[in-house]
Amino acid sequence: MTRKLALLTTLLAVALPVAAAAQTLVGQPTPWELGLQPAAADRMRDIIGLHQFVLYIITVISLFVGGLLIWIVMRFNARSNPVASATTHNSTLEVLWTIVPVLILVAIAIPSFRLLYFEDTIPKPDMTIKAIGKQWFWSYQYPDNGNFQFDALRIPDRRSAPAVPNGPPRLLGTTNHVVVPVGKIVRVLTTGADVIHSGAVPAFGVKMDAVPGRINQTWFRADRIGTYYGECSELCGANHAFMPITVDVVSQADFDTWVQQAKTKFAAAGTPTRVAAEH
Template sequence: MSKIKDGLIFLGVALVVCGIAAVFGVVAAQDWVQRAVSNSISNAVLGRPVDWELNFQYAGTAFEQDLLRLHNLLFGVDLAICSLVAVLLLYSVWRFRRSRNTVPSQRTHNTPLEILWTVVPVAILAYIAVPSFALVYRYNVIPSSGMTLKVTGHQWYWEYQYPTEGNLDIISMILPEAKLKSQQGQQALRLFAVDNYAVLPVGTVIHIEVTGADVIHSFMVPSLGLQKYAMPGRINEIWTKIDREGDYYGQCSQLCGQNHAFMPIGIRAVSKKDFAAWVESQKQQKVSLLSAPPQEGRRSPN
């Protein structure tokens, strides 16, 4: 009778702990707040954080979606391990309490158990390593690209160069609060909105070269799965392929000076047709600036 009671207690503890872990996992993995916001707003503001979100930002690339899947896998493994430890701990506290076991057991070794708790963690790590190494490989091996974007971090703004598009040069700085519109949607972009966006085409493999002009910066766009250090005298490489049109935002994630918090990253993903039109307009603007006569108080671009 005592063994049946012990078994029922153990089963009850296991069900309670696993139920709590399952509810916690579902709530954390399925961010209803972010899903509701993503469904109710336009594409133009999908690639930014939203109030009260619990999970990652909306994924704008297949690579970021794979990162989310890996995160959920690791999160599930973590919950399973924590649940097992919690069940064993709670049951052991009840089953082997002093009032029931006045004389503690003197057993110190259990060879099968020691082998088990050595082999199982190794198997779990091997199971985790396969998708992890696959993502590391995908992130660092750049496929054949359709265009190149060179990103240079300055104190405290970003410079975007398009060597494959006629050497266009775009300077992107934070948009001051005084220039933000009064609409709530624009107010939410405080510290994210920029004056000039890095315009990129969707459905195109983009080779991104990242470097720094003065100190170490970090080019990070969470919704696109991009993060690379911008180091002076060195060019680091990453790549992306954006799936959906819209505006995606990031920030420098490396302390780079007093205005570190005021150098956001703004990327505008457009169709290939709109991108070609944008490139042409930038070239025309560059030609007009170069051909315009110098004005008083302004030096010539040459």
């Protein structure tokens, strides 16, 4: 029994990180994905690290407690143990089962708090994006790059993959993309125009509520060029599942070009819709 448990633990310990490493970075969910989406930012790398660490701990605890239960059922049932022990205390055991869990919790708390403060403390940002959640799409403003605003609506299934090969992934593609430069610290301000939404891009480890009448902030630094997808992650109504987020991470030169084009393109769109409700 114990040898089998040990084997299972070893298998899990070996299999989990291998499965995670086998995934290539695509910025979106993949079929049969195990674990979290691969990281494109330090934040997400740390989140995956903490996740794996806690996963090891809970695996060991679950196997240990499960094994104990099985052992007790086998060894101490009325048939195999007709005369029950009258023992009620064991000081050594009592001290151990208090101190060991405390040590485990401290071991989890230290990296957990470190990560929490790392995410919470925004380094000096290179640029700011304001993401406004609306029923049911996102609008984005670039306040320090010309203050233009645009909407990003979901691309319908008939124009997405797999209906259109090489099209944007179904339920994740948007008509306009958020564009950010690679390696730059991007501060994201979020707010809601109607109800509570939540902006989440898993590859960046970003998830922040977008609350009406309030501005929340978070940040990320994408370290690889590519296209990354996210979604609204707060139940916000009937079409909650249909307000995706598409982020293009590009070089600084490409970003500057895009900003120039976006300024004229989105200025022509006139006064942004529903902007009054945001303030």
